[in-house]
Structures are given as C-alpha cells and as structure tokens.
Amino acid sequence: MAVNNKKPVKIGLPKGLFYFQHHILWENFFKNMGCNVVVSEDTNKDILDYGVKYCSNETCLPVKVFHGHVYSLKDKVDYMFVPRYTSVDKNEYTCPKFCGLPDMTMLNLKKQIKILEVRLHLDQSPDQTLNSLYEISDILNVKYNNVVDAFNKALNLYNEDQKNGITSLVANGNRMIAVLGHPYVIYDDYLSMKLINKLKSRNINVLTPINLEYETKRKNAYPFQGKVFWDTGFDNLGSAFTFAEDENVNGIIYLTSFACGVDSLIIEFIERRLKESYSIPFLKLTLDEHSGETGFDTRIEAFLDMIG
Ligand code: SF4
Structure with a gap:
C-alpha cells in the first residue's frame, strides 16, 4: 500500500505527550500507508525554549515541551500528526489539554503547520475515530479501506507490545x-x-x-x-x-x-x-x-x- 503521490508524504511525529505510550501505534499506522515518518529529536534545551516561547505561561511543562517538538519539525514535514484524545476507554477521560491539543498547537504556532488528527473518544463509540480516518484518507489520497487496514495492523502491533511491560514484583536483594x-x-x-x-x-x-x-x-x-x-x-x-x-x-x-x-x-x-x-x-x-x-x-x- 502506498500514498498515491510520487514522493512519500512526510509526517511529523513530535516526541512528547502521547508519543511515549503510543508511538508504536502511530509510527506504524503512517508507515503502513507508505508515508515517511519523521520523529523529533529527544527533548533538549532548544526544544524546551521553543515550547516556552510558543506556549502560554500557565500551561504545564509537558505541553510546552510538546509545542517545542512541533516547532522543531515544522519545516521538515508535510503534515504534523497531533491526535485528539478525549477518552481512551470506557469511563476514562484524558485531561482537557489532550482533548484540545490539535487546536491549541495550531493556534500557538500561528498556523505555520498543517495538522493531521485522529480522534479517540472511546467512551462513546469508535465513530469519531473512523470519521477521522476517513478525513486522513481524503487528505493523503489513500483509499479508506487501506487507511483502516493500516490502523488495525498498527493497533495489533501496539497491543502485542503492551503485553511485554508487565512484570511480577520479585525482589533480588536490592532496594x-x-x-x-x-x-x-x-x-x-x-x-x-x-x-x-x-x-x-x-x-x-x-x-x-x-x-x-x-x-x-x-x-x-x-x-x-x-x-x-x-x-x-x-x-x-x-x-x-x-x-x-x-x-x-x-x-x-x-x-x-x-x-x-x-x-x-x-x-x-x-x-x-x-x-x-x-x-x-x-x-x-x-x-x-x-x-x-x-x-x-x-x-x-x-x-x-x-x-x-
Ligand atoms: S495531565 Fe494534562 S495538565 Fe497534567 S501534565 Fe499531562 S497534559 Fe499537563
């Protein structure tokens, strides 16, 4: 499966917020569609400084840093991936900054970027996610079925990876x-x-x-x-x-x-x-x-x- 353009589309993946839990899902989602995924560098002083510059002072540190990651990628990619997480499970909601992340990022960076978003509101239904996949299919010019297929394959990989983190609590003599x-x-x-x-x-x-x-x-x-x-x-x-x-x-x-x-x-x-x-x-x-x-x-x- 490939995006129907001559050159692969470059998707920016900022290394902040959702990245730490879900990078396997999103990296593979875009790669499965033939996109080039460009991940920002590890957080550093420049990224922090950009974030502080472009974000409101009242915002928490991780959201500021996220803006810094987006800024660091803005001239290197065609689209920035900024998902909208509202609820990731039944009865489980994200903080308001996650719900409005695409809008906040777009406004704070003064519309210097083009955002692709996937919406997750799983306390209600998968409809919002499927609708957003439809929008991505339109923007990237990939058949809808192929976008859904790319998403499902990436989700399976993510679910497999999740099983590896669980550990039984066994002391080996150290603190x-x-x-x-x-x-x-x-x-x-x-x-x-x-x-x-x-x-x-x-x-x-x-x-x-x-x-x-x-x-x-x-x-x-x-x-x-x-x-x-x-x-x-x-x-x-x-x-x-x-x-x-x-x-x-x-x-x-x-x-x-x-x-x-x-x-x-x-x-x-x-x-x-x-x-x-x-x-x-x-x-x-x-x-x-x-x-x-x-x-x-x-x-x-x-x-x-x-x-x-
Ligand atoms: S939960 Fe929300 S306010 Fe708290 S650190 Fe995360 S993004 Fe910031």
Whole structure:
C-alpha cells in the first residue's frame, strides 16, 4: 500500500505527550500507508525554549515541551500528526489539554503547520475515530479501506507490545523504588533529569505503572474504582496503592509537573492515604522549566538515605 503521490508524504511525529505510550501505534499506522515518518529529536534545551516561547505561561511543562517538538519539525514535514484524545476507554477521560491539543498547537504556532488528527473518544463509540480516518484518507489520497487496514495492523502491533511491560514484583536483594507520574515525564530523559537511570546506577530496582496489569490499577484506584475518572488518575492512584501494599517496594517517588490539574488532585489522595494506612516513604518532586538538577539530586539523595 502506498500514498498515491510520487514522493512519500512526510509526517511529523513530535516526541512528547502521547508519543511515549503510543508511538508504536502511530509510527506504524503512517508507515503502513507508505508515508515517511519523521520523529523529533529527544527533548533538549532548544526544544524546551521553543515550547516556552510558543506556549502560554500557565500551561504545564509537558505541553510546552510538546509545542517545542512541533516547532522543531515544522519545516521538515508535510503534515504534523497531533491526535485528539478525549477518552481512551470506557469511563476514562484524558485531561482537557489532550482533548484540545490539535487546536491549541495550531493556534500557538500561528498556523505555520498543517495538522493531521485522529480522534479517540472511546467512551462513546469508535465513530469519531473512523470519521477521522476517513478525513486522513481524503487528505493523503489513500483509499479508506487501506487507511483502516493500516490502523488495525498498527493497533495489533501496539497491543502485542503492551503485553511485554508487565512484570511480577520479585525482589533480588536490592532496594526497589516505584516511580510514578505521566509517561511523557518519567520516560523523557530531559524532563525527568534521568531519574530512572540515576536510581538504576545506584543498583536500585525501578518499577513504574507500566509494570502493573491494567485491571490491578483500576481495582486499586481508591476511591475512584468503577467511577468515571481520568485515565492517568487511574494509573497513578492504582499504582501507588498497589506498590504500597508490596513489601518488596521500599519507597515511592512521584514526578509531577507544575500546573498539572490532574496531579494536584490525585497526589493529594495518595499522600493522605499513604499517611493514614501505610508506612512506605513517599517523595513528590515537582518540575517546571526552571528546575535545577543539583537541587533535584539532593532531594533524591536525602530520600534514599532515609530509606537506608
Ligand atoms: S495531565 Fe497534567 S501534565 Fe499531562 S497534559 Fe494534562 S495538565 Fe499537563
């Protein structure tokens, strides 16, 4: 299958936000249609600076950084892929910044880019997704059936990959720390200041929400089990209380971004319940564009000393 143009269409894939969980899905979706996928560089100072320049000051750090990634790609691609995630499962909603991401990006970059979006509103029905695939078929001049086929194949690959992250919690004699937070923070080496590597270099085992089963996180997401809630809220609440129950886990670090509305609520729930019902040490580290690595490292060292 190929796009019906002489040269393959270049699609920009910004390495921020949805990229960290779903890059396998989207990269393969476009490759399956014969497009060239151009992924932005890892986050760096220039990308952060572009993001700060083009985004409103009140926005959270990951959204600013996402804008920086888009800016870094804008002259290298024909279209920028910016999906619109509203709900990714039944009763699970994304934060408002994800719902309006294509509009926000377009406006902040003063219409310097052409956006392709796929809409995900799975709490309602797949119709919005199918309609957006139809629009992509029109824009890229690929038969609709081929677009749907490319999407389904990419989704199968993504689902296979998801099974590889689950780990059973087995201690090997070293300390074990759970790192919580949004994937685009904890797995972005620049934003997280390589927290996971720093812990591993001290011979500490690191667990994150992807090491737990989806159902386990939903079951333990006190007090929102069975209710309508944010998807990342379920993941982080459920992970916090699952890890807190496990005697192999020696401490929990939550890496959050200043101005994240979701985290401001769920961290409050986590801190209160951990104080009331558990004895596990908990450290919250808040990041913004002015965060310095020295102070960050000092707080980690102090936390590790406390754990012993
Ligand atoms: S969940 Fe928080 S960090 Fe993520 S985009 Fe929304 S406000 Fe930003």
